[in-house]
Amino acid sequence: MSTPAVERIPSDMHTVTPHLVCADAVSAIDFYIKAFGATDTGKLLAPNGKLIHGMIRIGDSAIMLGEETPEWGAIGPLTLKGTPVTLHLYVQDADAAFQRAVDAGATAVMPPADMFWGDRYCMVKDPYGHSWSIAHHVRDMSTEEMQAAAIAAESCGNPGA
Numbered sequence: 001m002s003t004p005a006v007e008r009i010p011s012d013m014h015t016v017t018p019h020l021v022c023a024d025a026v027s028a029i030d031f032y033i034k035a036f037g038a039t040d041t042g043k044l045l046a047p048n049g050k051l052i053h054g055m056i057r058i059g060d061s062a063i064m065l066g067e068e069t070p071e072w073g074a075i076g077p078l079t080l081k082g083t084p085v086t087l088h089l090y091v092q093d094a095d096a097a098f099q100r101a102v103d104a105g106a107t108a109v110m111p112p113a114d115m116f117w118g119d120r121y122c123m124v125k126d127p128y129g130h131s132w133s134i135a136h137h138v139r140d141m142s143t144e145e146m147q148a149a150a151i152a153a154e155s156c157g158n159p160g161a
Contacts, residue, residue, distance in 0.1 A: 014060075014061060017062050018064070019065070020130060021065075021067075021074045022066075022067065023078055023128065025051035026043070026051050026054075031126060031127060032126075035105070036058050036089065036132075037058065038058045038063075039056060040056055042055055046067075052067070058089065063087075076128060078129040082129070086132065087130060087131070087132050089135070090135055090137070091135070092136060094134050094135050094136045095112045098122040098134055101124045102124065106126050107126075107127075109125055110122050110123040114138060116149035116152070118139040118141045118146070120138050121134070122135070
C-alpha cells in the first residue's frame with residue numbers, strides 16, 4: 001500500500017516565513033492578536049507552559065514563534081539588546097494600525113507620515129523587542145520619481161518629503 005503524496009510546501013504557506021524568538025512567547029501571541037489583528041493557528045507547549053512552537057497569521061501571512069531558549073541557540077531581541085530585522089505590514093490604514101499597536105503596548109518609534117516612495121509609513125517596537133514597520137500605499141511612482149524624491153528628502157533632512 002502506498003502513502004499519499006504530501007505537498008512539499010503547504011498550500012497555505014508562502015516561500016519565506018518569519019520565525020520569531022521571544023521571551024514569554026505565549027504572551028507575545030496574545031499581543032500580536034491585540035496589536036495587529038493576528039489569528040492564533042496553534043501552539044505546542046512544553047510541560048512548563050513555555051511555547052515550543054506556535055504560529056499566527058496576520059492577513060495572508062504566517063509567522064512562526066518560539067520561546068527564547070539560549071541553551072538551544074534561540075535568543076530573542078531583548079536579550080540581544082536589539083534587532084537588525086524589521087517586519088513590514090501592509091495594511092488598509094497605517095494610522096489606525098499604528099494606534100492599535102501603540103494602544104496594545106507597542107512603543108512608537110516613528111509616527112505615520114507620507115514618505116517619498118509613495119507609502120504612508122510608521123514604525124513601532126513590540127514589547128518583545130521586535131521592530132515593525134506599518135504602511136499603506138498612497139501613490140504609485142516610477143523608480144525615477146522615487147530616486148528624485150529620495151534626493152530631495154535627503155537634501156532637506158526629511159525622509160517623508
